[in-house]
Amino acid sequence: MKIVVTVKLVPDPNSEKKIDPNTKRLVRTGVETVLNPYDEYALEAALQLKERAGGDATVTVFTMGPEALKETLRKALAMGADEAVMLADAALEGSDVSATSYAMAQALKKTGFDLLIVGGLTDDGSTGAVPGALAEYLGVPCITNARKAEVTGGALQVERETDSGYQTVRGPLPALLTTALTFGEPRYASLKGIMGAKKKPIAILTLSDLGLDRPVGTDGSKTQLVNFAPPPVRGKGKTIEVADATAGAHAIFDFLKEKKLV
Amino acid sequence: MNNVLVYAEHRGGQTRKVTFEMATEARRIADALGGKALALVVGAGSAQLAEQLKNYPLDTIYVNDDADVDKFLLDPVVDYVEAAAKAAGPSLILIPNTLAGRDVAGRLVARLGAGIGADVTDFHIENGVVTCVSPKMGGALITTCALKNADYAIATIRPNAFSVAPSATGAQVQPIEKPAGKTYSAVIESDVDEESSGEMALEEAAVVVAGGRGLGGPEPFDTLLKPLAHALGGAVGASRAAADAGWVSYSLQIGQTGKTVTPSLYVAVGISGAIQHKVGMRASGTIVAINKDGAAPIAEFSDLMVVGDAFSIVPELTKLVESAKKEAVS
Ligand SMILES: Cc1cc2nc3c(=O)[nH]c(=O)nc-3n(C[C@H](O)[C@H](O)[C@H](O)COP(=O)(O)OP(=O)(O)OC[C@H]3O[C@@H](n4cnc5c(N)ncnc54)[C@H](O)[C@@H]3O)c2cc1C
Ligand SMILES: Nc1ncnc2c1ncn2[C@@H]1O[C@H](COP(=O)(O)O)[C@@H](O)[C@H]1O
Numbered sequence: 001m002k003i004v005v006t007v008k009l010v011p012d013p014n015s016e017k018k019i020d021p022n023t024k025r026l027v028r029t030g031v032e033t034v035l036n037p038y039d040e041y042a043l044e045a046a047l048q049l050k051e052r053a054g055g056d057a058t059v060t061v062f063t064m065g066p067e068a069l070k071e072t073l074r075k076a077l078a079m080g081a082d083e084a085v086m087l088a089d090a091a092l093e094g095s096d097v098s099a100t101s102y103a104m105a106q107a108l109k110k111t112g113f114d115l116l117i118v119g120g121l122t123d124d125g126s127t128g129a130v131p132g133a134l135a136e137y138l139g140v141p142c143i144t145n146a147r148k149a150e151v152t153g154g155a156l157q158v159e160r161e162t163d164s165g166y167q168t169v170r171g172p173l174p175a176l177l178t179t180a181l182t183f184g185e186p187r188y189a190s191l192k193g194i195m196g197a198k199k200k201p202i203a204i205l206t207l208s209d210l211g212l213d214r215p216v217g218t219d220g221s222k223t224q225l226v227n228f229a230p231p232p233v234r235g236k237g238k239t240i241e242v243a244d245a246t247a248g249a250h251a252i253f254d255f256l257k258e259k260k261l262v
Numbered sequence: 263m264n265n266v267l268v269y270a271e272h273r274g275g276q277t278r279k280v281t282f283e284m285a286t287e288a289r290r291i292a293d294a295l296g297g298k299a300l301a302l303v304v305g306a307g308s309a310q311l312a313e314q315l316k317n318y319p320l321d322t323i324y325v326n327d328d329a330d331v332d333k334f335l336l337d338p339v340v341d342y343v344e345a346a347a348k349a350a351g352p353s354l355i356l357i358p359n360t361l362a363g364r365d366v367a368g369r370l371v372a373r374l375g376a377g378i379g380a381d382v383t384d385f386h387i388e389n390g391v392v393t394c395v396s397p398k399m400g401g402a403l404i405t406t407c408a409l410k411n412a413d414y415a416i417a418t419i420r421p422n423a424f425s426v427a428p429s430a431t432g433a434q435v436q437p438i439e440k441p442a443g444k445t446y447s448a449v450i451e452s453d454v455d456e457e458s459s460g461e462m463a464l465e466e467a468a469v470v471v472a473g474g475r476g477l478g479g480p481e482p483f484d485t486l487l488k489p490l491a492h493a494l495g496g497a498v499g500a501s502r503a504a505a506d507a508g509w510v511s512y513s514l515q516i517g518q519t520g521k522t523v524t525p526s527l528y529v530a531v532g533i534s535g536a537i538q539h540k541v542g543m544r545a546s547g548t549i550v551a552i553n554k555d556g557a558a559p560i561a562e563f564s565d566l567m568v569v570g571d572a573f574s575i576v577p578e579l580t581k582l583v584e585s586a587k588k589e590a591v592s
Contacts (some may be wrong), residue, residue: 062581113426127380141447163360165456171448222377237565244576253582255566
């Protein structure tokens with residue numbers, strides 16, 4: 001069984017985002033590039049499914065992004081993925097959801113897979129639309145928000161979170177699966193894993209390997225970023241130490257009254 | 263693209279407020295574009311919801327109570343939205359930004375070759391061009407994104423961002439035919455609803471009282487938070503730490519991987535205010551925190567932070583709110 005996991009390389013989400021007031025661009029300098037946190041959960045799911053399947057099961061990590069970020073993929077290889085494939089081409093810059101998922105799908109067709117595991121959301125773009133679009137372009141079932149998954153007899157059995165509870169769903173392979181964070185905490189890379197990752201292959205694909213029949217990048221995008229700005233600032237309010245619970249309760253109550261909230 | 267089509271998500275005819283927010287906003291956009299405002303309701307209970315939608319300024323409501331919609335994972339829904347979009351003609355499709363809505367929207371991006379505005383909180387229309395306003399990076403940036411001119415475009419709508427204004431304009435309810443020759447692959451074998459009935463939906467509540475790891479277990483959610491939430495006329499929410507510990511259902515989780523809420527009042531009890539929690543509640547009107555630790559990050563974005571023990575403060579606060587309510591009534 002060939003499992004492919006998509007992993008986006010994003011600026012560290014734990015760094016406070018700042019906009020340069022002059023360029024109006026996100027300050028990226030001094031911010032480390034990391035694996036999109038959701039995708040680490042997707043990778044954990046892939047590694048668990050590989051371990052359970054045993055035999056000749058493999059895990060390939062796939063990313064689309066600038067080649068300069070290639071070494072960040074070693075973290076995924078150190079966690080236990082067998083190989084990495086990167087789609088990197090300057091012509092992809094500025095791709096929106098439509099162009100990104102189209103280009104990724106063409107590359108993933110080349111890579112091939114039995115099970116494609118995608119993260120639920122990116123930390124930087126956060127549309128959550130890429131998984132659905134990928135499934136359509138690839139013509140495979142789309143089963144999202146899995147908290148448990150099992151491959152049995154060529155089919156995928158999934159317990160998935162919904163907006164109001166959970167469902168069990170079954171679908172045939174090949175399929176696309178996205179994981180909820182409840183699937184399991186991503187493992188740490190062991191020292192052996194980190195050493196081994198140095199020797200694992202990272203293949204680079206470019207657009208000339210794919211033969212696309214529509215434009216990608218800025219020209220192939222259906223949306224255009226017009227402006228971005230920081231939100232209205234939310235100033236730090238009052239912090240008060242109280243002598244006892246009664247004083248605390250009254251402080252809040254008086255504040256709510258003043259704000260006409262009670 | 264000059265029509266606007268609303269995908270009305272529901273369970274057995276029960277829907278969330280965002281559906282009516284979309285039905286209201288659809289008219290405004292359609293008028294600005296010189297087109298029609300339409301809605302699609304499919305699956306069990308559709309007729310009942312279509313009746314409710316007639317109270318909104320729509321032109322046509324497409325309906326089919328096809329049982330397959332609830333048997334297969336979104337495949338039939340995507341087919342129906344595509345069919346409705348084709349029947350409506352070039353249109354902007356409004357879909358709620360829920361877990362299921364995001365899946366439908368993503369699939370339609372590929373089906374219809376459409377652009378998408380995600381998590382939209384406002385629309386501007388100028389010279390026939392629609393631009394979407396969306397918070398990104400957990401609200402650290404507010405982006406404005408234009409949908410390039412094309413036959414179809416999609417927008418996922420953040421709940422609670424648009425207002426609701428019923429006004430019946432004689433919408434026609436029209437059956438829509440089941441798209442032919444489709445096969446469905448992912449079968450729903452069981453479907454469990456964990457939302458306790460009678461409780462207010464978190465995203466719609468004007469007041470949210472949320473608890474975190476500081477509450478130490480499941481009981482305080484019932485004995486401490488629920489009475490305060492009820493006194494304030496609101497709903498109970500939680501941090502991920504509380505949901506992960508199994509104290510409350512994940513459907514109460516607020517934050518990056520949970521729900522985004524924008525109540526007029528948010529009370530955070532025993533929640534430290536991690537960035538992933540902050541992004542789900544930072545747009546609330548007023549934020550009040552109760553925390554033992556005066557240095558907890560939540561102090562940085564609260565309007566009032568009271569440093570103290572939740573177990574003793576919350577019951578007293580509840581009593582004060584309740585007696586103020588009684589006074590107002592008498
Ligand atoms: C990819 C990713 C996604 C995530 N998504 C989310 C998300 O959607 N939502 C979310 O909430 N988190 C999310 N998290 C987790 C987040 O980072 C924090 O771990 C979490 O929010 C912490 O929850 P907490 O504030 O309840 O717990 P803690 O951080 O442990 O804080 C508990 C607080 O309670 C206070 N306290 C203790 N006892 C009392 C008392 N008696 N009275 C008053 N105060 C008391 C303490 O001082 C402390 O500040 C995510 C993390 C990751 C990595
Ligand atoms: N450039 C990319 N490279 C690899 N995976 C991606 C890329 N963009 C999106 N994805 C995957 O799609 C998921 C959802 O992304 P999004 O729809 O952008 O929120 C992510 O969690 C990733 O797994």
